[in-house]
Amino acid sequence: MNRINVNFCGVEFKNPVIPASGTFGYGREYEQFYPLSKLGGISVKGTTLHRREGNPGPRVAETPSGMLNSVGLQNGGVDKFINYELPNLVTKDTRIIANIAGSTVEECAELAEKLNGTAVDMIELNISCPNVKQGGAAFGTDCNVAGAVTRAVKDVTEKPLMVKLSPNVTSITDIARSVEANGADAVSLINTLLGMRIDIKTRRPILKNNVGGLSGPAVFPVAVRMVWQVANAVKIPVMGMGGIATWEDAIEMMLAGAGAVQVGAAIFADPYAPVKIAEGMQRFCEENGIANISEIVGTVKPW
Amino acid sequence: MYKQGKYPIVSKKALAKGVFDIEIYCPHIAKEARAGQFAQVAAEGFFLRRPISICDIDKNKGTIRLVFEVRGHGTDKLSELNKDCLIDIIAPLGNGFKVLEKGKKAICIGGGIGTPPMVGIAKEYGENATVISGFRNASAVILQEDFKAIGADTILCTDDGSAGIHGFVTDAFKAELNKEKPDIVYACGPMVMLKNITKICEENGIYCQVSLEQRMACGVGACLVCVCRTVKDGQEFNSHVCKDGPVFDSKEVLFHE
Numbered sequence: 001m002n003r004i005n006v007n008f009c010g011v012e013f014k015n016p017v018i019p020a021s022g023t024f025g026y027g028r029e030y031e032q033f034y035p036l037s038k039l040g041g042i043s044v045k046g047t048t049l050h051r052r053e054g055n056p057g058p059r060v061a062e063t064p065s066g067m068l069n070s071v072g073l074q075n076g077g078v079d080k081f082i083n084y085e086l087p088n089l090v091t092k093d094t095r096i097i098a099n100i101a102g103s104t105v106e107e108c109a110e111l112a113e114k115l116n117g118t119a120v121d122m123i124e125l126n127i128s129c130p131n132v133k134q135g136g137a138a139f140g141t142d143c144n145v146a147g148a149v150t151r152a153v154k155d156v157t158e159k160p161l162m163v164k165l166s167p168n169v170t171s172i173t174d175i176a177r178s179v180e181a182n183g184a185d186a187v188s189l190i191n192t193l194l195g196m197r198i199d200i201k202t203r204r205p206i207l208k209n210n211v212g213g214l215s216g217p218a219v220f221p222v223a224v225r226m227v228w229q230v231a232n233a234v235k236i237p238v239m240g241m242g243g244i245a246t247w248e249d250a251i252e253m254m255l256a257g258a259g260a261v262q263v264g265a266a267i268f269a270d271p272y273a274p275v276k277i278a279e280g281m282q283r284f285c286e287e288n289g290i291a292n293i294s295e296i297v298g299t300v301k302p303w
Numbered sequence: 304m305y306k307q308g309k310y311p312i313v314s315k316k317a318l319a320k321g322v323f324d325i326e327i328y329c330p331h332i333a334k335e336a337r338a339g340q341f342a343q344v345a346a347e348g349f350f351l352r353r354p355i356s357i358c359d360i361d362k363n364k365g366t367i368r369l370v371f372e373v374r375g376h377g378t379d380k381l382s383e384l385n386k387d388c389l390i391d392i393i394a395p396l397g398n399g400f401k402v403l404e405k406g407k408k409a410i411c412i413g414g415g416i417g418t419p420p421m422v423g424i425a426k427e428y429g430e431n432a433t434v435i436s437g438f439r440n441a442s443a444v445i446l447q448e449d450f451k452a453i454g455a456d457t458i459l460c461t462d463d464g465s466a467g468i469h470g471f472v473t474d475a476f477k478a479e480l481n482k483e484k485p486d487i488v489y490a491c492g493p494m495v496m497l498k499n500i501t502k503i504c505e506e507n508g509i510y511c512q513v514s515l516e517q518r519m520a521c522g523v524g525a526c527l528v529c530v531c532r533t534v535k536d537g538q539e540f541n542s543h544v545c546k547d548g549p550v551f552d553s554k555e556v557l558f559h560e
Contacts, residue, residue, distance in 0.1 A: 013351070020426075022503075022520070022526065022527075023525065023526055024525055025524065025526075025527075026523035028524075029305075029521070029523040029524045030523070030525065031305050031527045032305045032523075033307065038491070045527075053531075053540060053541050054530065054541060056529065056530070056532075057517060057529070057530040057531065058517070058518045058528075059518075059527070059528040059529075059530055060351075060518045060519070060520050060526075060528035060529070061518070062349065062350055062351045063350070065350055067350055067351055067520060069526070069528055070521070071526070071527050071528060074530075074541060079348060082377075122539050155518070186502070206518075216350050231304055262305070265350070267521070268350075268351060268520045268521045268522075268526060269345065269350060269351070269352065270307075270353070271305075271307055271393065271523070272307070297346075
């Protein structure tokens with residue numbers, strides 16, 4: 001019996017494990033390892049209104065227990081997503097979360113409008129990409145702007161709206177409250193933490209963009225803390241992510257208050273990570289007499 | 304199909320200072336692998352895998368060979384793996400070299416640690432292959448016996464003249480072209496070398512494939528970090544070394560200083 005199906009803001013997921021945007025493309029590559037139907041859903045590569053070439057390379061630097069990236073939202077644009085990727089994805093028996101990123105408030109709304117009437121199950125509004133000059137984290141680090149962009153998208157979309165938050169803020173709970181007040185149906189967090197590495201021989205930053213987003217197990221404790229704080233600050237569901245690599249991490253994130261989880265950088269180390277995590281969560285429920293994983297959400301007993 | 308697993312190392316040799324040759328028993332991978340493809344290798348204690356080109360494939364024995372240079376802490380960790388240890392790899396990845404029909408002639412050019420993938424491709428041509436390889440000095444020279452065993456002509460160059468010809472592979476390549484033009488050229492090595500070889504091939508109207516290197520994360524085409532600048536039909540765009548390459552038509556690569 002499946003003990004790990006979850007209802008996350010009205011959408012039924014067969015399990016709460018979802019590859020995070022930007023780490024899984026549109027699933028085509030990882031389908032060579034396992035059927036995508038094993039996943040609760042897929043948060044697809046961040047989609048912009050028009051095709052984007054992204055930042056120059058190098059775009060990646062390894063860090064202790066993690067990595068920095070500065071991809072810069074390279075993607076083929078929303079029309080290509082709708083016409084080329086989506087028809088393939090809908091045949092895979094998994095939920096589809098469209099991650100959208102606009103340079104302006106109007107662009108975010110236009111992106112959401114274009115996805116009305118498509119098979120997309122949920123919108124994840126990216127107001128937290130650290131690697132783009134317009135939009136991105138510029139939206140996600142100011143309560144008023146975050147609220148305004150959320151409202152603009154909510155006004156036009158017919159899909160459940162989840163807003164992806166940046167950890168690079170003084171108070172993530174203030175941002176979360178602001179997007180909730182402006183109609184967000186859920187929040188997802190955390191996006192990457194802004195970081196930097198320098199080559200001591202050349203005195204050049206390793207990333208051509210100088211700075212980039214930190215992900216991987218290194219950020220996990222920060223993510224757990226922020227998910228816990230946000231889950232206690234808002235009534236809407238929270239999708240937790242940031243450094244999850246094992247099923248134990250996923251359980252911990254749900255205890256902190258996440259109704260579902262996304263797995264990102266861990267996939268690069270082990271392509272099977274999301275599948276192993278879902279299997280481990282099912283076993284955990286069976287061994288601990290938990291009828292459904294949702295029972296544990298937010299049940300951490302703080303001191 | 305990509306395969307990920309832990310496979311036994313059946314032999315390990317040091318080819319030069321800091322350069323190691325490991326042979327891995329992985330019949331399913333060996334069966335599908337082609338010259339020019341690569342493996343993503345996990346180094347214990349490090350988050351990201353290391354992309355390493357496949358040097359040679361023995362489909363009968365079910366093995367592949369990886370020859371790598373210790374460049375940092377991760378590859379240093381890999382160098383500690385010995386015979387009978389298990390190594391965690393994802394392979395075969397990327398596009399291999401295009402192989403022309405029997406009887407065609409190839410020049411395979413390797414610069415330093417760009418030389419290993421030339422073993423697999425030279426083997427496809429045997430006596431019809433000429434391998435030009437260049438190294439810093441005599442102590443860095445690797446794989447010459449492998450090329451000879453294949454039946455290929457070998458031209459060795461060193462930067463300081465301590466072995467073979469004193470000079471760069473590009474000079475040796477130009478001299479070779481004066482004798483006979485090949486049907487195809489393969490090259491792997493530093494970007495400046497690839498740029499110069501591409502130019503020479505264009506001037507001489509020879510089809511050339513280059514194998515590129517870039518920092519990677521996923522290795523399969525999902526994360527988009529291993530970017531390289533390319534051009535096709537007059538349009539410039541970003542390609543990815545892991546999935547669109549590592550082998551590219553030389554004319555499609557935009558080399559910058």
